[in-house]
Amino acid sequence: MKENEENNEEQHKNEEGKExxxxxxxxxxxxxxxxLDYASYVILERAVPANEDGFKxxxxxxxxxxxxxxxxxxxxxANIIGQTMQYHPHGDASIGDAxxxxxxxxxxxxxxxxxxxxxTGDRSAAPRYIEARLSKFALDVVFNPQTTDWQLSYDGRKKxxxxxxxxxxxxxxxxxxxxAVGLSTKxxxxxxxxxxxxxxxxxxxxxVEIYPDxxxxxxxxxxxxxxxxxGGKIRVRAKIEEGEKRTLLIxxxxxxxxxxxxxxxxxxxxxxxxxxxxxxxxxxxxxxEIEVQLASGQSPDITIDALYAFTDCEVSISPNAxxxxxxxxxxxxxxxxxxxxTQDTVELLTRELEIRKGELMEKILFSSLxxxxxxxxxxxxxxxxxxxxxxINRIDKGLDPFKPQxxxxxxxxxxxxxxxxxxxxxSKFDSFKADEAMRKMEEELKEVEHNLANITDFAxxxxxxxxxxxxxxxxxxTEIKNFDTITAATVAANNQKLYVNRAEGFIGYGMKKxxxxxxxxxxDDIIVFRRDxxxxxxxxxxxxxxxxxxxxxxxxxxxxERLVYNAAYLDAKTGRTMVKRFQVLSVTRDRDYDVTxxxxxxxxxxxxxxxxxEAEVINVKxxxxxxxxxxVFDYDFAELEIKGRGAGGNILTKYPVKKIEFKLLGExxxxxxxxxxxxxxxxLNTDERGELIGSFHGDDNILVINKDGSYELSSxxxxxxxxxxxxxxxxxxxxxxxxxxxxxxxxxxxxxxKRFQIETRTVNKQFxxxxxxxxxxxxVVTTEKDPQLEIVYKKGKGREKETSIYDFDMLxxxxxxxAQGNKLSQYDVTKIKLLTPEKPKEQKKDFKVGxxxxxxxxxxxxxQITLF
Numbered sequence: 001m002k003e004n005e006e007n008n009e010e011q012h013k014n015e016e017g018k019e020x021x022x023x024x025x026x027x028x029x030x031x032x033x034x035x036l037d038y039a040s041y042v043i044l045e046r047a048v049p050a051n052e053d054g055f056k057x058x059x060x061x062x063x064x065x066x067x068x069x070x071x072x073x074x075x076x077x078a079n080i081i082g083q084t085m086q087y088h089p090h091g092d093a094s095i096g097d098a099x100x101x102x103x104x105x106x107x108x109x110x111x112x113x114x115x116x117x118x119x120t121g122d123r124s125a126a127p128r129y130i131e132a133r134l135s136k137f138a139l140d141v142v143f144n145p146q147t148t149d150w151q152l153s154y155d156g157r158k159k160x161x162x163x164x165x166x167x168x169x170x171x172x173x174x175x176x177x178x179x180a181v182g183l184s185t186k187x188x189x190x191x192x193x194x195x196x197x198x199x200x201x202x203x204x205x206x207x208v209e210i211y212p213d214x215x216x217x218x219x220x221x222x223x224x225x226x227x228x229x230x231g232g233k234i235r236v237r238a239k240i241e242e243g244e245k246r247t248l249l250i251x252x253x254x255x256x257x258x259x260x261x262x263x264x265x266x267x268x269x270x271x272x273x274x275x276x277x278x279x280x281x282x283x284x285x286x287x288x289e290i291e292v293q294l295a296s297g298q299s300p301d302i303t304i305d306a307l308y309a310f311t312d313c314e315v316s317i318s319p320n321a322x323x324x325x326x327x328x329x330x331x332x333x334x335x336x337x338x339x340x341x342t343q344d345t346v347e348l349l350t351r352e353l354e355i356r357k358g359e360l361m362e363k364i365l366f367s368s369l370x371x372x373x374x375x376x377x378x379x380x381x382x383x384x385x386x387x388x389x390x391x392i393n394r395i396d397k398g399l400d401p402f403k404p405q406x407x408x409x410x411x412x413x414x415x416x417x418x419x420x421x422x423x424x425x426x427s428k429f430d431s432f433k434a435d436e437a438m439r440k441m442e443e444e445l446k447e448v449e450h451n452l453a454n455i456t457d458f459a460x461x462x463x464x465x466x467x468x469x470x471x472x473x474x475x476x477x478t479e480i481k482n483f484d485t486i487t488a489a490t491v492a493a494n495n496q497k498l499y500v501n502r503a504e505g506f507i508g509y510g511m512k513k514x515x516x517x518x519x520x521x522x523x524d525d526i527i528v529f530r531r532d533x534x535x536x537x538x539x540x541x542x543x544x545x546x547x548x549x550x551x552x553x554x555x556x557x558x559x560x561e562r563l564v565y566n567a568a569y570l571d572a573k574t575g576r577t578m579v580k581r582f583q584v585l586s587v588t589r590d591r592d593y594d595v596t597x598x599x600x601x602x603x604x605x606x607x608x609x610x611x612x613x614e615a616e617v618i619n620v621k622x623x624x625x626x627x628x629x630x631x632v633f634d635y636d637f638a639e640l641e642i643k644g645r646g647a648g649g650n651i652l653t654k655y656p657v658k659k660i661e662f663k664l665l666g667e668x669x670x671x672x673x674x675x676x677x678x679x680x681x682x683x684l685n686t687d688e689r690g691e692l693i694g695s696f697h698g699d700d701n702i703l704v705i706n707k708d709g710s711y712e713l714s715s716x717x718x719x720x721x722x723x724x725x726x727x728x729x730x731x732x733x734x735x736x737x738x739x740x741x742x743x744x745x746x747x748x749x750x751x752x753x754k755r756f757q758i759e760t761r762t763v764n765k766q767f768x769x770x771x772x773x774x775x776x777x778x779x780v781v782t783t784e785k786d787p788q789l790e791i792v793y794k795k796g797k798g799r800e801k802e803t804s805i806y807d808f809d810m811l812x813x814x815x816x817x818x819a820q821g822n823k824l825s826q827y828d829v830t831k832i833k834l835l836t837p838e839k840p841k842e843q844k845k846d847f848k849v850g851x852x853x854x855x856x857x858x859x860x861x862x863x864q865i866t867l868f
Contacts, residue, residue, distance in 0.1 A: 062095065063138070076131055144348075276294070279293040372402050378398035395415050497512075566616055568660055579637065626656050675693045701715060701763060740784075746776040
C-alpha cells in the first residue's frame with residue numbers, strides 16, 4: 001500500500017513538473033517579443049510622423065498643450081513643457097528640444113527670446129528664458145475640436161488627439177527626420193507657396209513636381225532626387241562669390257551644416273593640403289558671410305571647385321520618405337504624400353461643411369419653431385396644464401399643423417427648449433428681425449450646400465486664400481541648378497612634389513634628394529614608362545617601386561583624349577624598329593601594359609608625350625655596321641594614325657638603329673580644341689553640352705559681356721566658372737569684331753548708341769564700357785556684322801508713337817571703348833529692339849554640262865568654273 005502511495009505521489013509530481021515546463025517561456029522568446037514591442041513603440045510613438053498631420057507624437061502633444069494654454073499671449077517654454085508632460089511620458093528634455101525645433105521652423109510657433117540659430121549651430125537659451133505662442137497660421141489650419149478624433153492620455157486622466165485635423169501639407173512644409181529601430185525617415189522641407197500651388201494642381205488633375213527648399217538657402221541639384229524615395233540623392237552647395245583683394249565670400253551654407261562646421265572643414269582641407277588659403281573669417285550676423293582669403297598664386301575658380309570637392313561647401317543628402325499610415329510605416333514619394341495630404345484636406349473641409357450644414361439646419365429649425373410658438377400663441381395653451389407631461393403634449397399638439405415643413409421630426413427635446421424661452425423674449429419678439437435672421441442663415445446654408453456640391457472648387461479657393469494670407473515673405477530660398485561634376489584630382493591643390501630615381505626605379509614625394517619631376521597632389525595617379533616597354537599607372541606615395549630604367553613619368557589624367565604618345569621601339573622578335581602613336585585613356589591601376597609587341601628583349605628607343613596631340617619629326621641614325629644606303633634620315637609622325645594602345649605600329653626600318661633624336665614639333669593632329677558653354681551650370685566643356693563657343697588654339701580667349709555693361713576676357717580653361725544669370729553674351733574673342741550696343745545713361749537720363757573694338761588684353765579683369773552711375777543699364781549689345789536697330793519713340797504735339805529702323809553704322813562710327821557714344825534720339829524712346837539682318841537665301845539652279853557658272857565675289861567678275 002505504501003509503495004503504491006509513493007508511486008502515485010511521484011507520478012503527481014512529474015505531472016506538475018511537466019505543467020510548469022509547458023508554461024515556461026525561454027529567454028530568447030522573451031527577448032524576441034519584448035524587442036518587437038519596443039521596436040513597434042519607437043516607430044509608432046516616437047520617431048516616425050503620421051501622414052495625416054505630419055507630426056511625431058511629441059510634436060502633436062506640444063501643439064495640443066499650447067492650444068489649451070492659448071490666450072493670445074506668449075507663454076514661458078518651461079510652462080509649455082510642464083503642460084505637455086501631462087500627455088507625453090518621456091521627460092522635459094525631449095519636449096524642450098522638440099519645441100525649439102518647431103520654433104526654428106518659423107511656421108507654427110511665434111517665438112520670443114534667444115531660440116538659437118540653425119545657421120551657426122548656436123543653441124537656444126534655457127526654457128525659462130524663452131517664450132512662445134501659436135501662430136495665426138497654426139490657429140487657422142491645425143485645430144478644430146469638432147473634426148478631431150480623441151484618445152485617452154498615457155495615464156488615462158485626460159484626452160489627447162489621435163491626429164490633429166491639419167488642412168495643409170504640413171509634413172512636407174516642415175520636413176522631419178527620425179531614427180527608429182531598423183527604420184529611419186528623412187523628409188526634407190519644401191517651399192510653403194510651392195506646396196499650396198502644387199495642391200491646387202493636384203485638385204486640377206495636373207502633373208505635380210515639387211523640390212525641397214531649405215531655410216539656409218544655397219543651391220541644390222535635384223536631378224537625382226527621385227521624388228524623395230529611398231535611393232535618391234540631392235547635392236547642395238553653398239553660394240560662393242569672388243570678393244575683392246583675392247577673397248571668396250560664402251553667402252549661404254548647405255542644409256544640415258553650420259558656419260562653424262563649414263569653417264572647420266575648410267581648415268581641415270587646408271591642413272591636408274587639398275586647398276591653399278591664408279585665412280578664414282566668420283562675419284555672419286543677420287546674413288551668412290564667411291570670408292576666405294586665398295594664398296598667393298591660387299586661382300579663385302579652381303579654389304571654388306576645391307571647396308566644393310573637399311569641404312562641406314557641398315554636401316549630399318539622401319531623402320527617405322517614410323510615414324505612418326494606419327499604424328504601419330510606409331515608404332512613399334513626396335508626390336504621393338502631397339496627394340494624400342491634399343485629399344485629407346478636402347475630406348476635413350467636407351466634414352467642416354457638413355457640420356456647419358447640420359448646425360445651420362438646426363438653427364433654422366429652432367428659429368422656425370420659436371417663431372411658430374410665439375406668433376401662434378401656443379405658449380398660452382399650457383396655462384391650464386397641470387402636469388409636465390400635459391405641457392409637452394399641448395405644445396406638441398399646437399405644432400402639429402406645421403410639422404410637415406420641417407426636415408426632421410420634432411422631438412421632446414425641441415419642445416423642452418421652447419418652454420425655456422423667457423417671457424421677456426416673447427414680449428419683445430420681432431417677427432421681421434426673426435425672418436431676416438432666418439433668411440441670412442438660409443443663404444449661408446445654400447452657400448454651404450453649394451460648396452459641398454463643388455468641394456474641389458471650394459478646396460482650391462481655400463488654398464488660394466492661404467497663399468494670399470500667409471504666402472508673403474515665404475518665397476523660395478534655395479536656387480535650383482544643375483551642377484557639374486568636379487573631379488577631385490583636377491582641383492586638388494598641388495601640395496606635394498613628384499620625384500623620380502630613374503635607374504633604381506622609384507617614384508614618390510618623399511624622395512627629395514632625387515630628380516624633381518613636377519608639382520602634384522597627394523591624390524594624383526602617376527603614369528610611368530620603362531625602357532623595356534612596360535608602363536603602368538600607380539597611386540602616388542612617399543616612395544613607390546615601379547621598375548628600373550624609367551624613361552618617362554608624369555601625372556596621369558584619365559580620359560585625356562588630347563594627350564598622344566609618339567613612340568619608336570625595337571621589336572626583338574623581328575629585329576625591326578617600329579613606330580606608333582597611341583593614347584592611354586583608361587587603365588587598371590598597378591597593372592602592367594606594353595608599348596611593344598611583348599617579345600623578350602624589346603625596348604623603347606624614343607618616347608614623347610604630346611599634350612595637344614602634336615605630331616613631330618624625328619631624326620633617325622642607323623648603326624654604322626648596317627647595310628642601309630642611307631644611314632641618317634628624318635621621319636614625320638604625322639604620317640601615322642593615332643590608334644589604340646595595343647596597336648603594333650608601322651615599320652620604321654629593318655636595320656639596327658643607333659640613335660633617335662627629336663628634330664621638329666609639328667601641328668596638332670586634332671586641330672583646335674572645340675569648347676562648348678553649358679549655361680545651366682555656367683561651365684565650359686568639351687563634351688558637346690550647351691552652345692559651341694568655337695575652336696581654340698594657344699592664346700585664344702573668350703569674350704564675356706555682362707548685363708551690367710562690362711566686358712571681360714577669359715581663358716578657355718575648363719575650370720573657369722561663369723555666372724550665367726549675369727551674362728548677356730559669351731563667345732570666342734575676335735579682336736577684329738565690332739561691338740555695337742545701346743545703353744541708358746543714368747546721369748543724362750537718355751539713351752546712347754556706341755560702337756567699339758576691344759583694345760585691352762588683360763585676362764580676368766572687367767572693364768565697364770557704359771557710364772558708372774547706378775541708374776545706367778545696358779539695353780542691347782551684339783557682335784553681329786551689320787546689325788540693325790528698331791526704335792519706337794514719341795514725337796510731336798500728339799505724342800504719337802513712331803517706329804524707325806536704323807543700321808548701327810549709320811548712327812555712329814567705331815570709336816574707343818571708353819567713348820560715351822552718341823545720343824540715340826532727340827525724342828522720348830519707349831522701346832528698343834535689336835534686328836539682325838537675314839542672310840540671303842541661296843538660289844537653287846540646275847546646271848547643264850559645259851555651262852559656265854559665275855562664282856565671283858561682289859567685287860570680282862573674272863572667277864569662273866566650267867563643269868565637264
